[in-house]
Every structure is written in C-alpha cells, then in structure tokens.
Amino acid sequence: MRSSNPMLARFADAARATVSGSRSETMTVTGTATKALMLLAVLSFSAALVWQKVASGRTDLVMPAMLVGGIGGFIFAMIAIFKPQTAPWTAPIYAALEGILLGAISAVYNAQYAGLPQQAVMLTIGVAAGVFALYHFRVIRATAGFKRMMFSAIVGIGLFYIGSMVLGLFGVNIGYFGSTSMLSIGINVVIAGVAALSLVLDFDRIEEGVRMGAPKSMEWFSAFGLMVTLIWLYLELLRLLSRLQGRSDD
DSSP states (O other), X not given: OOOSSHHHHHXXXXXXXXXXXXGGGBOOHHHHHHHHHHHHXXXXXXXXXXXXXXXXXXXXXXXXXXXXXHHHHHHHHHHHHHOGGGHHHHHHHHHHHHHHXXXXXXXXXXXXXXXXXXXXXXXXXXXXHHHHHHHHTTSSOOOHHHHHHHHHHHHHHHHHHHHHHHHHHTTOOOSOTTOOSHHHHHHXXXXXXXXXXXXXXXXXXXXXXXXXXXXXXXHHHHHHHHHHHHHHHHHHHHHHHHHHHHHHHO
C-alpha cells in the first residue's frame, strides 16, 4: 500500500529499490543524528563567519548575505525535496547557505537587542529537546489525524506569509511583520507552536525510514528535513523574542 504522505512515499520507493541490498546499507537513527549534527556544524560555521564580519562593521554585507543565503538556500532545498537522492551533497550546501542567511539576520537582531539571538538559540534547543522527549515517551504521537492537522496548518501559514508579502508589494500592511501588538505576538506564538510540533513529523519520518529499510543516503535527506524545521523554529522564536523585547521597551 502506498503512503498518502509524499515524503513517506519517497522512503518506500527508496526502500523497494534497495530491498536486495545488505542491512548495513540502510538508514539508521544514529546515522541520521550524526548527519544532522554535521549539518548543524556547517550552518553554525558559516553563520559565525557572517556574524563576525557584520559585527566588525561590515554592515554592507547584510543584504547580499541575505539574498545569497535566502535564494541559494531555497534553490538547493527544492533540489533536495524533489530529488532526495541528491541530499548527500545538496544538504551540506543548503546548510552553509542558510548559515549565511541566519548569520546576517541574527547580527541585525543582535544590533537592536544585544544577546537576543543567543537566547533564541537556547530556546530553540530547549523546545526541540522538549518535543523530542514528548515524542520519545509517546505523549505526542504522529497519528494520521495529527499529520493532516499539521499539513493544513503549515499550508495555511505558508499562504499567510505569501499573502502578506504580496499585499506588502501593493502598500497594504496587515500589521504582522515588524509589529509588537498583542495580536501579532499571539499569531507568532501559534506559528512557533506549529513549527515546534513539526519536529514530531520529522522524528516520525526518521523512524519510518528506518522501519522501511530506506537506503543510507536517506539519512542525509532526513537530516535535511530536520534542519529545515529547526531553522524555521529558530526564526519564529527570534521574531517572538524581539516582539516581546520591543513591547517591554515601549
């Protein structure tokens, strides 16, 4: 039976393609965790380089870094999503480019509120660890209903962001981006919550890949998916903390 989840369907296809291979050639949880740590190291290194440059006075690098990191990261993310077998090389490049983007964004936030990015990093680690614990002890389960709910929420958030940007091009400001109102904070909390719960989907996808006997290269693909969620969570928490700080300064 073919899964209705396109990501799991890719795992199933990959598993069937390697069913005759040895077990040592298949995906493992440990291998995926190792790949995820490697991607985090790449991201942290490139982010630190950009942060250091901007902090030393090279503010002219902020916009180019955001453009290169944002557009480049998006391109390689799309390649990895539609061609999972390319993840062993697209995922590290994606991590490096996203590090450039996050380094620039974090430096800008730090210039406004010193120490805020570090708080966001620690909060991201704490939230991710908490969600993992809830998943590990089966307090939260990735049921079919949960997956449908999360899919709807993620699509809705995506449409909200796209709609906000399109309206912004026509001079219409819906009052979310850059706002410190209670409504914008509430929306931010909801979106951050969805980002955090998306980790459950990542953990479930990893376990499903291992059960299906997906090929070793899918460790990179799974680590890439986890990286995407962690980056999203970090950015939402960074935005939320800045709103709370801005509101306290008013």
